[in-house]
Amino acid sequence: MQTVLSGEDHGRMTEKSKSFPKNLNVSHMFPLSSSESLASEAFLDYAGVLSPSRAASLEKDLTDLEKETGWKIRVVTKSGRAASVSGKDLKELWKPDEKTVVIIEDISSPNILNFNAGKDVLAKLPRQFFLELQSRYGNKFFVEQEGEGEALVSTVGAIRECLHRPEGCKNVPGLTSDLYFLTLATSIAGGCVFGFAARLPPQGRVEASWQWVLYLSPLWLLLFGAFGILPVVGRTGELEPLIKNVVGFAGAAFALYLTPIFGPSPISRR
Known part of the structure; x- marks a missing residue:
């Protein structure tokens, strides 16, 4: 198991082999011997972020995922150093392997999500x-x-969806309104x-206006292709946002091409 991301190191990816984050080593709620009955539980909600019904639904989703695919998601919530199960006991309880991803939600941290993932998961x-999930x-x-609660459910849902995909995911599915x-x-x-x-009029070695488009292609292709199209294609299969971005690009290009702000348009000069 590898520590993929820690909320205290948000924006910085670190790797710690074969260990849980140190901030999970908090006081015991119960000794391991009395927690053996929890060995089948994939979700331990010490911070109480979900209602009993939502917690049961999440538990069922995690169990179904493991039965259907063999991938394991284990979740524990905590609040700072409040009573919880220790990282050592969690390792004994869940016995995480290379097909396991552990989500630690610490609601007292600036960024509440931490992850541990096996090599097969990565x-x-x-x-x-x-990093994008966090x-x-x-x-x-x-x-x-x-x-x-919604942060946790959304996180688990994204991981479940991507583990179901044969090719996995490089980006988190779904396109937020801000993005x-x-x-x-x-x-x-x-x-x-x-x-x-x-x-732009021909000038110097530029014999035609369309050549300026080629010269400036690294800039407009970066803005339109890398930042305007790829994030959409990589996160959703919907055509509507893609079409809107293409229309936005074409409309802006046509409007600026014809605008008289920078002098007569090429069409009016002919």
Whole structure:
């Protein structure tokens, strides 16, 4: 097992082989001998972030995933150094292997999500996937808006979905509204660069206006392709956001190409 991400080191990926994070070594709620009855439980909610019904539903989802695919997700919630089970007892309880991912939600941390993952898990879900999970669902803004419970359920849902996929995931599925508007803005910016380049008059070695488009292609392709299209394609199969970004790019390019702000348009000069 490897420590993929720690909430205290948000934005920095660290690796600790064969061990749970040190911040899990807190006081025992019960000795291991009396916790053997919990060995079948995949979810230990010491912080009480879920209602009993939602906790039971989550437990069933994790059990079904293990039966159907062999992948294991184990979840424990805690609040600082409040009474909980120790990391040593968790290792004895769950016996995590290379097909196991452990989610530790510490609601007292600035970023509440921590992850431990086996090598087989990391082969399907790389570290950037867990970094994005932590950034999307573990940040203070999301927790304040949606709550610790929703952050946990969304995190587990994303991991379950990607473990079901034969190819795994490089990015977290789903396109948030904030991320979509960012991709739309960069698509429009790319269109502006394209339109501005297309209206530049020939000069020097540039014999035609379309050559300016080629010269500036690294910039508008970066804005439109890398920042406007790839984040959408990598996170959702829906066509609507993709079409909107293409329309935004084309509309901005056409508008800037025809705008009189920078002088007569190429069409009016003909």
